[in-house]
Amino acid sequence: xxxxxxxxxxxxxxxxxxxxxxxxxxxxxxxxxxxxxxxxxxxxxxxxxxxxxxxxxxxxxxxxxxxxxxxxxxxxxxxxxxxxxxxxxxxxxxxxxxxxxxxxxxxxxxxxxxxxxxxxxxxxxxxxxxxxxxxxxxxxxxxxxxxxxxxxxxxxxxxxxxxxxxxxxxxxxxxxxxxxxxxxxxxxxxxxxxxxxxxxxxxxxxxxxxxxxxxxxxxxxxxxxxxxxxxxxxxxxxxxxxxxxxxxxxxxxxxxxxxxxxxxxxxxxxxxxxxxxxxxxxxxxxxxxxxxxxxxxxxxx
Amino acid sequence: xxxxxxxxxxxxxxxxxxxxxxxxxxxxxxxxxxxxxxxxxxxxxxxxxxxxxxxxxxxxxxxxxxxxxxxxxxxxxxxxxxxxxxxxxxxxxxxxxxxxxxxxxxxxxxxxxxxxxxxxxxxxxxxxxxxxxxxxxxxxxxxxxxxxxxxxxxxxxxxxxxxxxxxxxxxxxxxxxxxxxxxxxxxxxxxxxxxxxxxxxxxxxxxxxxxxxxxxxxxxxxxxxxxxxxxxxxxxxxxxxxxxxxxxxxxxxxxxxxxxxxxxxxxxxxxxxxxxxx
Numbered sequence: 001x002x003x004x005x006x007x008x009x010x011x012x013x014x015x016x017x018x019x020x021x022x023x024x025x026x027x028x029x030x031x032x033x034x035x036x037x038x039x040x041x042x043x044x045x046x047x048x049x050x051x052x053x054x055x056x057x058x059x060x061x062x063x064x065x066x067x068x069x070x071x072x073x074x075x076x077x078x079x080x081x082x083x084x085x086x087x088x089x090x091x092x093x094x095x096x097x098x099x100x101x102x103x104x105x106x107x108x109x110x111x112x113x114x115x116x117x118x119x120x121x122x123x124x125x126x127x128x129x130x131x132x133x134x135x136x137x138x139x140x141x142x143x144x145x146x147x148x149x150x151x152x153x154x155x156x157x158x159x160x161x162x163x164x165x166x167x168x169x170x171x172x173x174x175x176x177x178x179x180x181x182x183x184x185x186x187x188x189x190x191x192x193x194x195x196x197x198x199x200x201x202x203x204x205x206x207x208x209x210x211x212x213x214x215x216x217x218x219x220x221x222x223x224x225x226x227x228x229x230x231x232x233x234x235x236x237x238x239x240x241x242x243x244x245x246x247x248x249x250x251x252x253x254x255x256x257x258x259x260x261x262x263x264x265x266x267x268x269x270x271x272x273x274x275x276x277x278x279x280x281x282x283x284x285x286x287x288x289x290x291x292x293x294x295x296x297x298x299x300x301x
Numbered sequence: 302x303x304x305x306x307x308x309x310x311x312x313x314x315x316x317x318x319x320x321x322x323x324x325x326x327x328x329x330x331x332x333x334x335x336x337x338x339x340x341x342x343x344x345x346x347x348x349x350x351x352x353x354x355x356x357x358x359x360x361x362x363x364x365x366x367x368x369x370x371x372x373x374x375x376x377x378x379x380x381x382x383x384x385x386x387x388x389x390x391x392x393x394x395x396x397x398x399x400x401x402x403x404x405x406x407x408x409x410x411x412x413x414x415x416x417x418x419x420x421x422x423x424x425x426x427x428x429x430x431x432x433x434x435x436x437x438x439x440x441x442x443x444x445x446x447x448x449x450x451x452x453x454x455x456x457x458x459x460x461x462x463x464x465x466x467x468x469x470x471x472x473x474x475x476x477x478x479x480x481x482x483x484x485x486x487x488x489x490x491x492x493x494x495x496x497x498x499x500x501x502x503x504x505x506x507x508x509x510x511x512x513x514x515x516x517x518x519x520x521x522x523x524x525x526x527x528x529x530x531x532x533x534x535x536x537x538x539x540x541x542x543x544x545x546x547x548x549x550x551x552x553x554x555x556x557x558x559x560x561x562x563x564x565x566x567x568x569x570x571x572x573x574x575x576x577x578x579x
Binding site: 211 | 386388389402404410427428447460475499500503523
């Protein structure tokens with residue numbers, strides 16, 4: 001039996017010559033395909049179907065109108081509403097209302113992120129906070145934001161602060177919950193890697209958990225925007241006062257007070273367009289960028 | 302503790318045959334060991350009472366040594382790695398390493414929101430490499446794993462073998478003298494794995510790290526390690542150690558690798574069979 005220390009050369013003396021070449025060949029062969037549809041096809045498949053759906057809705061509307069199932073004061077023709085929209089846009093009323101509401105909505109949304117994100121992070125990272133305040137926050141998510149309006153008036157009277165309170169109470173829980181859920185879904189393997197790399201608590205949060213949670217957080221942000229916008233409209237519709245400026249809610253109220261059906265419908269369409277527009281202009285590109293960078297949106301073939 | 306030995310008179314190999322050397326006692330090494338595991342036991346308390354994951358394991362790895370840990374399911378290898386990386390503490394015994402060990406996983410575990418270069422850069426940053434030197438170090442490490450020019454690639458733009466090489470570069474970027482590898486090539490196809498064996502051997506020789514390589518694959522263990530340590534299952538115990546002494550280029554097809562692998566497999570099968578419920 002040989003002694004233990006008599007073997008010195010215990011590994012390859014020479015490297016196989018073709019290893020580098022085989023490795024390079026494998027790299028080429030296994031390069032993931034990155035075939036993308038041409039832009040016109042991508043555009044076509046994402047834009048044409050919604051336009052078709054809108055056409056269908058308009059046709060049904062027109063048919064129902066022509067059948068005179070409802071009197072014109074209740075259901076105006078699409079053409080009358082279109083004319084009303086043009087008038088509002090030319091007269092500048094629509095722009096004023098959109099700007100008033102949209103700026104409020106976005107400011108409220110931004111404040112909701114500033115408040116909601118740290119809350120979500122804290123709940124995700126401190127078990128005792130999760131145990132205590134977690135259920136409360138999830139519960140708040142199911143509160144109809146209109147229910148906050150009387151309380152907000154009691155606190156802030158009729159003022160922009162009152163509107164922001166309603167928006168924040170609507171949006172903060174979903175943003176916070178979105179971040180908590182996003183962090184919860186981070187694969188534990190990433191945290192292990194962070195530990196092995198020697199990241200401390202804060203570095204772990206900053207370099208691993210937050211970036212890893214971003215797709216989930218984005219879903220929370222989207223929902224947060226939807227809640228902001230809904231809460232804002234609820235507040236604007238319920239409280240009518242000249243102190244609050246002229247927003248889309250006030251525009252709708254005008255239509256109601258004047259029994260002006262085309263104005264009411266035009267207001268509804270504007271609210272819809274702003275809500276969808278923010279989604280399309282803000283969230284879609286953001287989501288695309290995040291998912292593309294991680295290779296999550298390219299189709300595998 | 303017994304180790305089955307092949308009756309050498311029964312085997313006719315050419316002169317480079319593996320020497321099967323039982324290491325029943327801990328080898329006395331001169332100088333400080335890179336990793337010292339001293340009489341370590343780990344007991345978990347679960348719903349069904351106490352479960353021993355590791356039972357009195359002692360293992361010492363010298364600086365620059367390549368050790369393969371071999372074991373079937375339930376050999377407690379994850380537990381052992383968690384102890385070495387200090388994710389967990391032993392119930393009894395002590396674990397010591399020089400510096401903070403680097404760890405490579407079966408999945409590349411690269412961060413998909415970073416590029417290949419940024420992944421390595423994060424390891425460098427927390428290994429204390431100044432920002433100015435970082436870019437040069439990243440290029441050097443990518444060169445080392447033969448992935449020059451891929452620093453700006455995203456993780457999803459790399460193949461499985463390339464990801465493991467970036468993961469290796471990241472682990473090396475920790476500038477640790479001890480590299481732990483947890484079945485790092487198990488998910489790769491045979492040819493890619495074969496290339497990775499060559500590459501790992503080359504990188505190990507260039508860097509002089511101590512490596513603890515965990516695997517289920519006996520041939521892989523013999524192909525790579527200077528020493529193969531066989532662990533039993535439930536609880537994990539060291540049941541055999543072999544010193545691999547194969548001269549010349551070593552490949553997975555090498556007859557001497559096959560012969561020693563057969564010997565170790567026999568012992569492993571015995572160990573697994575002993576768990577059958579009669």
